[in-house]
Amino acid sequence: MSDKDNTPGPGRNAARDGEAAEELAARFLAARGLSILQRNFRCRGGEVDLVCRDGQALVFVEVRLRRSAGYGGAGASITSAKQRRIVLAAEHYLALRGGSDCDCRFDCILLDGLSTAAIEWIPDAFAAP
Structure with a gap:
């Protein structure tokens, strides 16, 4: 991806834009030393876009891409219900891999367009209830 702003517009495919946003986020995090372990982990009731390792954690x-700030921007779309679904998926991931005793955190990558200049990374954005 380039630094050029390729913000989705009319006629763009939302699923393709979502995949591009996740790829951009994965590259961004990898460049900052995180290892990408899995993409799009799904279970009944939840999904995690990226599972990464940052040291021992x-x-x-x-990953949230918002086409317009008219609805509050990318961050506003991560509601408490969405957070619960992410936590549920994380719990399933840990249960399947026997990692329930490791350090974990929940980060958000917010994008207002498909460019590295449009990325806002929020480490430890929320905690499991």
Whole structure:
């Protein structure tokens, strides 16, 4: 991806834009030393966009691309209900991999467009209830 702002517009495919946003986020995090372990982990009731390792910690990352700030921007779309679904998926991931005793955190990557200049990374954005 380039630094050019390729913000989705009319006629763009939302699923393709979401995949591009996740790829951009993965590259961004990898460049900052995180290892990407899995993409799009799904279970009944939840999904995690990226599962990463940062040192000894597992990091569950939600990637949000917003086409317009008219609805509050990318950060506003991560509601408490969305957070619960991410935590549920993280719990399933840990249960499947026997990692329930490791350090974990929940990060958010917010994008207002498909460029590295449009990335806002919020480490430890929320905690599991």
